[in-house]
Amino acid sequence: MKASDPGIGSEFGLSRAGGYRYSFSRCVPDLTPDRxxxxxxxxxxxxxxxxxxxxxxxxxxxxxxxxxxxxxxxxxxxxxxxxxxxxxxxxxxxxxxxxxxxxxxxxxxxxxxxxxxxxxxxxxxxxxxxxxxxxxxxxxxxxxxxxxxxxxxxxxxxxxxxxxxxxxxxxxxxxxxxxxxxxxxxxxxxLPRLTDRSYDHHFALWRLVGLLLRALYFALPVESLRRHSLRPLRKADALLDRRIRVRKASPVSQFLWHHWKWAEIWRSRRTNFRYLLENWATPEIRPLYRELPDSVCPIGFPVRTADREELRRHLISRAIFPPIHWVRPAQVPAQDFPGTAALAEEELTIPIDQRYGLGQMDWILEALCQI
Incomplete structure (x- = not known):
């Protein structure tokens, strides 16, 4: 991976490099019409x-x-x-x-x-x-x-x-x-009907602006643009954290959903997950799943390590941005659920999504061996 590359992980962008796979033909049918x-x-x-x-x-x-x-x-x-x-x-x-x-x-x-x-x-x-x-x-x-x-x-x-x-x-x-x-x-x-037929305009608009800026960042990966591209997405998250508005999905998102090339995404994620699993060489960092069943499309490659924060800082220094699934909410008492409380302190998810190929997986494996 070159120094000019936009890195691995973090938010998607509304472009092929940003992880969107689009077709002019309809790819996702109404698998459960009227439901x-x-x-x-x-x-x-x-x-x-x-x-x-x-x-x-x-x-x-x-x-x-x-x-x-x-x-x-x-x-x-x-x-x-x-x-x-x-x-x-x-x-x-x-x-x-x-x-x-x-x-x-x-x-x-x-x-x-x-x-x-x-x-x-x-x-x-x-x-x-x-x-x-x-x-x-x-x-x-x-x-x-x-x-x-x-x-x-x-x-x-x-x-x-x-x-x-x-x-x-x-x-x-x-x-x-x-x-x-x-x-x-x-x-x-x-079947329930949405009493308010309008859209969550502010949330959708901030997200759309962020995804377009992310697409620009993937085409021109400079640090200042990376920061600017994330700000609208953070604003959208902040709106959602303050109050959930039960509104319709925007027509833009419904169109994108039905024209989403999910089969290509399915193949990419499975290929990347399997490649990491077959070439894993850091026993102190343990994959949560040791097998990939034929029917499974993984959302990420979750691992567990006692030194999560050190690992996370190291990966970020190598332009790899792994999310955490998840920080334990304060409402979940750790003393009542010690096993999952410990997991919440140790879990990290390696990005394997459709933006990346085996070259990026090699970059991840190399970075893991250097810690």
Whole structure:
């Protein structure tokens, strides 16, 4: 990698070099026609689901059960909609046991948030256990990390859960979140409608400006442009942190979504993940996943190390910008969930997305060997 290259990781840009893959033909069909709501972002997707459940339940239940391994943005919509939150355990290998969840459900529980991590699906579904023992409890299935895997399978829907996706974690979308409503739980005449048909204009505009500036930065990678390109994206994040507005996705993002060349992205991420795994030579930095099943499209290459901050600083010095999934939210008590609290202190995600090829993966491997 040359010194003039824009580095590895950080935000996408609305260009091929910035990670966007576009086709004039329609690539992503309506895999679940009339069952999907297009909203402004992933948090708005959770908010729409909660709002609908509270309106239809009508019985005063106000408790949500969330996994102990998550980020603050997943907690925010539950709190904004007036729900009390409690947590259930997640194993060190990031698997979730439905029985452990069911044991924590009580009569005041309205919803359970179910999670999949890094594109690797959970080994069991909570639907059979909860459906038999707690039929009034609805599962919100956050499948954002499963987006590539689910597109490959040809299905964006959970049979007995409300499925959510945030595609902007995967590519250069100004604003979009998806809510796939289950046919078994919600007949078509009861599907929720967005009471406000407008868009989240400020959020979408800041994001669009940032993505265009990022595209310029990928074409002309100078430090001052890098800083300027990130500012609009940070402003959009700040708007979302202050308040979640449950609004429609912009027409621009809906168009980009349907013309997104996800199959190319699926291949790129799998190739890069497999290459890192096959050439890994730093045993003190441990990959969270040692195998790549045929059906999986990973969102990143998560690793674990006791010296995360040192590793992160070293990688940034080599123009590699790895995100953290995630910093433990203050609401999750570390003493009750020591395993995931420790993981939150040690996890780092190596970027493997569609912007990069094997040359960049070699650069990452070389940087890791130099620490």
């Amino acid at each position: 999907v709501s297009y909203v402004a972002n992933g948090r708005a997707a959770i908010g729409l689901a909660i709002r609908h459940l509270r309106q239809t339940a009508g019985d005063g239940r106000d408790r949500a059960l969330l996994p102990a391994y998550l980020c603050h943005s997943m907690i925010q919509p539950f709190l904004e909609h007036g729900l009390r939150i409690d947590f259930y355990p997640v194993a060190d290998d990031l698997s979730i046991r439905p029985r452990a969840v069911a044991n924590r459900v009580d009569d005041s529980t309205l919803v359970v948030l179910w999670m999949h991590y890094f594109g690797f699906g959970q080994p069991e579904s909570p639907a059979p256990v909860l459906g038999e023992e707690r039929p009034r409890v609805t599962v919100i299935d956050d499948r954002t990390h499963m987006l590539g895997t689910d597109l490959r399978a040809g299905l964006l829907l959970s049979d007995q859960s409300i499925a959510l996706y945030s595609p902007r974690k995967w590519g250069a979308f100004p604003d979009i979140g998806l809510v796939a409503w289950p046919d078994k739980l919600l007949p078509s005449e009861s």
